[in-house]
Amino acid sequence: MDGLVFIGNSKAEIRDFEVPAPGPTEVLIRIRASGLCGSDFHTYDTEEGLRGPDGAFIAAGHEPAGEVEEVGELVTGFSPGDRVSAHHLLGCGYCRSCLMGYPVSCSSSARAAYGGHRNGGHAEYLLAESRSLIHLPDNVSFIDGAMVACGFSTAFSACRKATITAGDFVLVAGLGPVGLSVAMIASSLGAIVMGVDIDRARAEKSREFGIVHTVSSSAEADAVEEVNHFTGGHRVDVAIDCTGSDAARHLCLEAAAVWGRVVFIGFGGGDLSVNVAELFIMKQLTVKGSWVSSMAESSEAVRLISRLNLHPDRMVTATYGLREGVAAYKAFKKGAPGKLAIVS
Ligand SMILES: [Zn+2]
Ligand SMILES: [Zn+2]
Structure with a gap:
């Protein structure tokens, strides 16, 4: 054969x-x-x-x-x-x-x-x-x-671990097949799903998979402000990084609301430097890794x-x-x- x-x-x-x-x-x-x-x-x-x-x-x-x-x-x-x-x-x-x-x-x-x-x-x-x-x-x-x-099961497991619920604001970083799978699953659960990707064409296409708003700003501070604005100052209940890039991981932590849940599934990146007190402790954040x-x-x-x-x-x-x-x-x-x- x-x-x-x-x-x-x-x-x-x-x-x-x-x-x-x-x-x-x-x-x-x-x-x-x-x-x-x-x-x-x-x-x-x-x-x-x-x-x-x-x-x-x-x-x-x-x-x-x-x-x-x-x-x-x-x-x-x-x-x-x-x-x-x-x-x-x-x-x-x-x-x-x-x-x-x-x-x-x-x-x-x-x-x-x-x-x-x-x-x-x-x-x-x-x-x-x-x-x-x-x-x-x-x-x-x-x-x-x-x-x-x-990929779809990887996305499914991450959505389970993030305990996505109806009405949650969800941010998906990276809109390749895994990110789009997260978007499909999260929107089927009744979440309001936002997406971010450095590739604008990919971001636009993601609307066919349940994403209702794509973040267009590339600088982190502007992207966080855009998330803040779209969510009426709440930020997101759930952020899932599918890129594996340090910048997107950091954006997920920043964009998460107080009591938010962040799940990392993208491979790559390096040692991420974060302000643990501000981003984890004071935000009562739950951060999980999820593999397959x-x-x-x-x-x-x-x-x-x-x-x-x-x-x-x-x-x-x-x-x-x-x-x-x-x-x-x-x-x-x-x-x-x-x-x-x-x-x-
Ligand atoms: Zn694979
Ligand atoms: Zn074994």
């Missing part, structure tokens, strides 16, 4: 792989959609590319969705033909974080990501552990499912998009066949706007 590999120095190639046979607890999935994600560049851009533990190239892609082709002898709950998405991380299943449902924080050396440590979704088939799979209802598209495998999501949250995210017909697949601006995957990554690297996905 074909699989897309990252061979290093921002280059990808199609390589031939054996179609794997499922072990007792595994499921073979015919891939229908596989999302491209900003975190792919962590390996795409390196000299060595993306390799498994044995040093061989592995198929990339950690946002897979498709149809069950074959199941192992001990698998229950999944049958050939089922539509599924695979949460992109596999934990040991036994450590504290795994027991809490968070394979991303698994402390075992057995922790593995599809398209990170073992073959991923940029291939014709994916061999997945059945415990990482989530059923997709018929009205959830394969691209919706691919987005739940990573629990397995339960991923399936609840599917429930939400199915029952409310949210369709994060609307963020996808271009789709590519697997054999066009090399071109897809070139376009992604050049900064193609929106979300890109490989489909078949």
Whole structure:
């Protein structure tokens, strides 16, 4: 079968792989959609590319969705033909974080990501552990499912941790696919959602995803004043940073109201210098970090998009066949706007 590999120095190639046979607890999935994600560049851009533990190239892609082709002898709950998405991380299943449902924080050396440590979704088939799979209802598209495998669930978990409530003012910093997912979820909860992004075109587009006001000021003091003005002097009950930049993180802390909640989900940045007394203590602020999501949250995210017909697949601006995957990554690297996905 074909699989897309990252061979290093921002280059990808199609390589031939054996179609794997499922072990007792595994499921073979015919891939229908596989999302491209900003975190792919962590390996795409390196000299060595993306390799498994044995040093061989592995198929990339950690946002897979498709149809069950074959199941192992001990698998229950999944049958050939089922539509599924695979949460992109596999934990040991036994450590504290795994027991809490968070394979991303698994402390075992057995922790593995599809398209990170073992073959991923940029291939014709994916061999997945059945415990990482989530059923997709018929009205959830394969691209919706691919987005739940990573970014949408990350946004969902952050919204849960921020305890967003109807009527809350929410500020989303960074309006890429994760930020837009936060906006979709927060607005579906009845929040009044504002967004900020240095890319004006991206900010304008975000209105289609539930954002009612985009902050146009770039200097922090002006942006805070704009938030202050829009919220009638209240500032925001919740601020969620999806950028990972120190400036946006600081803006979230400044823009938060007294008793506000701030959640950081964007990777990057450095050591942030803040006035703890003024920004944390005197504001009675709750600040949380949130990394990916629990397995339960991923399936609840599917429930939400199915029952409310949210369709994060609307963020996808271009789709590519697997054999066009090399071109897809070139376009992604050049900064193609929106979300890109490989489909078949
Ligand atoms: Zn991702
Ligand atoms: Zn574990």
